[in-house]
Amino acid sequence: MPLKNLSYHRAKITPSIAAAIVLHAAAAPSPTSSRDFHSSSSLITSFLGEGKPQHILSSHVLKFKKIQSYRSSSSGGSGNDTSLPSHIKVNLPALSPTMESGTIVSWQKKEGDKLEEGDLLCEIETDKATMGFETPEEGYLAKILIPEGAKDISIGKLLCIIVLNKEDIAKFENYENEIPSEPAAPAVAGKTVVAPPKESLNSVAPQPAEPGDIAVTATPFAKELADKQGVDLHDVIGSGPDGKVLAADIISGGLKSQSPAGSNVEGFVDLPISPLRQTLAKKLVDTKFNIPHYYLTSEILLENVLLVREKLNNLLEKTTGKKSSKPQKLTVEDFVIKAAALACLKVPETNSFYMGTHVRQNQSVNMSVAVNTGHGFVTPVIQNAQSKGLIEINKEILDFSKRAISGEILPHEFENGTFTISSTTFFGDGEANFSAILNPPQACNLAIGKSTKKLIPRTSEEYNEEGITSVSNLTVTLSCDHRVVDGANGAIWLKYFKEYLENPQLMLI
Numbered sequence: 001m002p003l004k005n006l007s008y009h010r011a012k013i014t015p016s017i018a019a020a021i022v023l024h025a026a027a028a029p030s031p032t033s034s035r036d037f038h039s040s041s042s043l044i045t046s047f048l049g050e051g052k053p054q055h056i057l058s059s060h061v062l063k064f065k066k067i068q069s070y071r072s073s074s075s076g077g078s079g080n081d082t083s084l085p086s087h088i089k090v091n092l093p094a095l096s097p098t099m100e101s102g103t104i105v106s107w108q109k110k111e112g113d114k115l116e117e118g119d120l121l122c123e124i125e126t127d128k129a130t131m132g133f134e135t136p137e138e139g140y141l142a143k144i145l146i147p148e149g150a151k152d153i154s155i156g157k158l159l160c161i162i163v164l165n166k167e168d169i170a171k172f173e174n175y176e177n178e179i180p181s182e183p184a185a186p187a188v189a190g191k192t193v194v195a196p197p198k199e200s201l202n203s204v205a206p207q208p209a210e211p212g213d214i215a216v217t218a219t220p221f222a223k224e225l226a227d228k229q230g231v232d233l234h235d236v237i238g239s240g241p242d243g244k245v246l247a248a249d250i251i252s253g254g255l256k257s258q259s260p261a262g263s264n265v266e267g268f269v270d271l272p273i274s275p276l277r278q279t280l281a282k283k284l285v286d287t288k289f290n291i292p293h294y295y296l297t298s299e300i301l302l303e304n305v306l307l308v309r310e311k312l313n314n315l316l317e318k319t320t321g322k323k324s325s326k327p328q329k330l331t332v333e334d335f336v337i338k339a340a341a342l343a344c345l346k347v348p349e350t351n352s353f354y355m356g357t358h359v360r361q362n363q364s365v366n367m368s369v370a371v372n373t374g375h376g377f378v379t380p381v382i383q384n385a386q387s388k389g390l391i392e393i394n395k396e397i398l399d400f401s402k403r404a405i406s407g408e409i410l411p412h413e414f415e416n417g418t419f420t421i422s423s424t425t426f427f428g429d430g431e432a433n434f435s436a437i438l439n440p441p442q443a444c445n446l447a448i449g450k451s452t453k454k455l456i457p458r459t460s461e462e463y464n465e466e467g468i469t470s471v472s473n474l475t476v477t478l479s480c481d482h483r484v485v486d487g488a489n490g491a492i493w494l495k496y497f498k499e500y501l502e503n504p505q506l507m508l509i
Contacts, residue, residue: 084172086168087142087161087162087168088163089158089161090158091157092124092154093133095131096126096411097415100154100155101155102126102155103125103149103151104124105123105130108132109135110141111142112140117134118134118135125276127276129409137162138164141162142171143160143172152275216238218246219240219244276378295479296478296487296494297477299474299476300474301471301472304501305335309331312390313329328391333397334394337369337382337397337421340367349485350419350493352418353484355441365419366382367385367417369421371404373404377422378404381416419442420438422445423448434449436479446476447478449474449476451473452472452473453472455469
């Protein structure tokens with residue numbers, strides 16, 4: 001249906017309906033318009049209005065695109081598909097921008113069940129979290145091809161078959177996903193070329209080289225000492241460059257452990273690594289070795305923040321205490337996030353991305369906040385943190401913390417972060433000071449340690465006498481990408497951040 005003939009009332013257009021219309025309009029052939037959805041950005045404003053979050057519409061458009069892709073692969077095909085009734089192949093989709101594979105945690109439907117569009121079909125663990133995968137079409141679940149617990153399933157792998165008619169279910173009982181056969185060996189005129197045999201999964205693994213077969217580098221003096229003392233250089237741990245054995249290693253008797261590395265040791269447990277931790281490990285290694293980090297540390301007195309927080313919490317309790325049995329409580333973390341966002345406005349270099357050929361300065365401060373899931377950390381994003389109040393920030397943090405544990409944070413809630421805050425715990429168990437690894441392409445990561453008590457001299461102006469007093473002290477360390485943030489800019493950022501926390505009234509100006 002052409003868009004110009006569509007009659008609608010703005011108040012009744014939901015994001016889901018708007019997504020379908022925009023996608024249809026963007027795909028409509030036109031000599032003056034592109035089929036690319038992103039070229040139809042004006043339609044987004046038309047249906048959602050100015051100032052509405054466009055990621056809401058984008059998520060619905062993505063959903064419709066996935067459904068279209070399922071429909072396009074529903075029937076026909078090659079091999080056994082031609083003799084089967086009309087059906088829909090449901091492949092594993094990319095549920096996050098960085099997802100490469102997934103794990104089938106559970107099937108919420110069983111073979112033969114009737115499906116309604118939007119029903120929870122299965123739960124899939126991605127590199128971000130465990131997410132529910134909804135049924136893309138109405139019909140009946142005829143065949144499940146990937147069982148529960150299957151790990152490292154590649155994107156695009158066939159998960160299940162859906163049929164429109166219940167009587168067609170039995171025809172897919174013995175259905176197997178076709179696997180492309182190995183290409184035949186090329187034929188040469190006058191000769192028969194035999195393809196090499198396929199290696200068995202049970203073939204014997206290559207044996208490790210004997211210690212005597214491995215070359216050992218050592219200094220001439222070390223070799224002389226080893227020869228005199230009857231020491232095998234293969235048994236010595238070299239402390240020189242690239243493991244080179246030095247004379248000092250022979251003299252100190254730095255011998256390797258005699259127990260082989262592959263020996264069976266009693267009392268250990270091999271724990272599986274989740275896709276989230278695998279992705280995190282790979283990303284951390286790449287970041288640590290490929291990005292030039294440097295670190296700046298500062299100590300911040302929290303007395304004024306604690307005083308302001310107490311007054312605001314008392315005010316919240318008076319205004320909401322009668323309506324709620326558990327009134328909202330602001331935390332120091334809320335003040336930290338707000339202060340960091342405002343400091344980024346003062347020093348825009350810290351709110352930037354390194355893009356290879358240029359540096360991109362972001363106008364909005366989208367704060368990635370590390371949240372513990374119990375199995376690792378995820379970093380949901382508080383969008384436009386610089387313009388949000390403490391109460392709104394507090395609500396978002398509490399919501400993220402609850403949903404992180406249950407794996408219910410959505411993929412788009414991890415996106416568009418421009419600055420990261422990592423913390424142990426402010427007033428519980430944790431390290432007083434630590435350094436965080438950067439979260440690329442972001443240029444900074446602020447590590448918040450545990451609050452500790454510190455003795456400082458007190459002035460006679462405040463107490464009419466000299467002496468010492470105990471205060472709450474917070475140690476923070478700013479990790480910076482030296483390609484984007486110079487040392488001076490990092491120090492200036494810390495200066496503003498410290499001023500905001502030690503004088504929280506400045507955040508209101």
